[in-house]
Amino acid sequence: xxxxxxxxxxxxxxxxxxxxxxxxxxxxxxxxxxxxxxxxxxxxxxxxxxxxxxxxx
Numbered sequence: 818x819x820x821x822x823x824x825x826x827x828x829x830x831x832x833x834x835x836x837x838x839x840x841x842x843x844x845x846x847x848x849x850x851x852x853x854x855x856x857x858x859x860x861x862x863x864x865x866x867x868x869x870x871x872x873x874x
Contacts, residue, residue: 858868 854871858871861868863869
């Protein structure tokens with residue numbers, strides 16, 4: 818017997834879509850911030866071990 822758990826990716830109102838959309842917006846904001854941080858580190862050389870460690874996290 819295989820258990821299947823699924824939910825479509827289209828907001829339909831059946832589930833708590835406001836919460837889901839809020840989380841998606843938060844995730845997108847986090848990704849934008851990480852991209853900015855990585856870009857800044859790359860511009861500054863990112864040559865020290867500490868900086869490279871930060872870059873990979």
